[in-house]
Amino acid sequence: EDQVTQSPEALRLQEGESSSLNCSYTVSGLRGLFWYRQDPGKGPEFLFTLYSAGEEKEKERLKATLTKKESFLHITAPKPEDSATYLCAVQGVGGGFKTIFGAGTRLFVKA
Amino acid sequence: DTGVSQDPRHKITKRGQNVTFRCDPISEHNRLYWYRQTLGQGPEFLTYFQNEAQLEKSRLLSDRFSAERPKGSFSTLEIQRTEQGDSAMYLCASSLEREWGEQFFGPGTRLTVL
Numbered sequence: 001e002d003q004v005t006q007s008p009e010a011l012r013l014q015e016g017e018s019s020s021l022n023c024s025y026t027v028s029g030l031r032g033l034f035w036y037r038q039d040p041g042k043g044p045e046f047l048f049t050l051y052s053a054g055e056e057k058e059k060e061r062l063k064a065t066l067t068k069k070e071s072f073l074h075i076t077a078p079k080p081e082d083s084a085t086y087l088c089a090v091q092g093v094g095g096g097f098k099t100i101f102g103a104g105t106r107l108f109v110k111a
Numbered sequence: 112d113t114g115v116s117q118d119p120r121h122k123i124t125k126r127g128q129n130v131t132f133r134c135d136p137i138s139e140h141n142r143l144y145w146y147r148q149t150l151g152q153g154p155e156f157l158t159y160f161q162n163e164a165q166l167e168k169s170r171l172l173s174d175r176f177s178a179e180r181p182k183g184s185f186s187t188l189e190i191q192r193t194e195q196g197d198s199a200m201y202l203c204a205s206s207l208e209r210e211w212g213e214q215f216f217g218p219g220t221r222l223t224v225l
Contacts, residue, residue, distance in 0.1 A: 004153075032212045043115075043202050043216030044154065087153050096167045097142065097211055101153030 002027045002092045004102035012108045013078055021073040021105045023088030031091040033071050035064050038085045038104065047086075078109045115217035117203050123223045124193055131189045132220045136205030143186050144214060145178055146202040154202055160186060161208065193224045 003026045013019055025033065032051055036044035048057045050066040057064050061082065063074040073086055085104040091097060116135045124130050136143050141162050146154035157176065158168045162183035175193075180186040190197055200221050204214040 034212055034214075041218075043204070043219055044214075046213045046215070049212035089153070091212075097159060097161075098156050098167050098169075099144070099154075099214070100156065101146075103151065103153050 002090060002095055002098075002100045004088055004090055004100055006086075006088050006102035006105050008105060009103070010106040010108070012110065013075075015079055015109055015111050016077045018074070018076045018078070020075070021086055021088075021107070023071040023073070023102060024069060025071070025088070025090045027090050027092035027100075028095075029093035031093045033066055034089045034091075034099070035062075035071070035073055036087040036089065036101075038087055044087055075107070078107070080109050080111045083107055083109045115203055115205055115215050117201075117217040117220050119220055120218065121221045121223075123225065125225050126193060126195060128193055129189065129191045130193060130222065131187055132201055132203075132222075134186045134188070134203030134205075134217060135184075136186070136203070137215055139207065140205035140215070141183065141208050142206045142211065143180055144204040144206075145186070145188050146204065148200045148202055148219070149198075157188070190222075193222075195224050198222055198224045 005024045007022045035047040038044040048064040053068045061076045085106045087104045089101040118133045144159040145157040148154045160180040175191045178188045200219040202219045204216045206214045
């Protein structure tokens, strides 16, 4: 069965302190891996889709990378407004368009 | 278009009652998804539609849950005989078929079952 595991559960950074979030996945044929951001009390907001190993995508201070078993979300010089929960999700080719989400990493950036 | 909307935003009900939630997707989006999210967890897939056809339903979903999308527009999610374990945030999302990876989420309906 398709599965997504994110680590760490929570991450506390000082403003400007770069770090990475990890997403390990098990899927029977990857159709796509997604990163979303979720603020408290709101629905998730789409960030990236990655389709194949070796692919990278960037948006402002965020960069997502993909291997055959995991994805990383690199945060460069974070600001307090980057504080949120970051969710990783996958769709497998054998699961229709069913999307499986991980539990997320809660990021806190202190000024 | 202002995005995906959900109604109500909050619902408090007593155990055993039926509840119905509504989702209005972005108008040109033909795919619509329902998820359930509890505190500290990611969204859990419930079901999805392409136009008016319900193409997949989670095996975790009991027979008390039913969803419809008449005419491929808005969707409703009904929970019959609610239980305390049904308390959660219910999220709706929509996407274009050709942009299936990018789902736009609504603000959710928070259900509390007393």
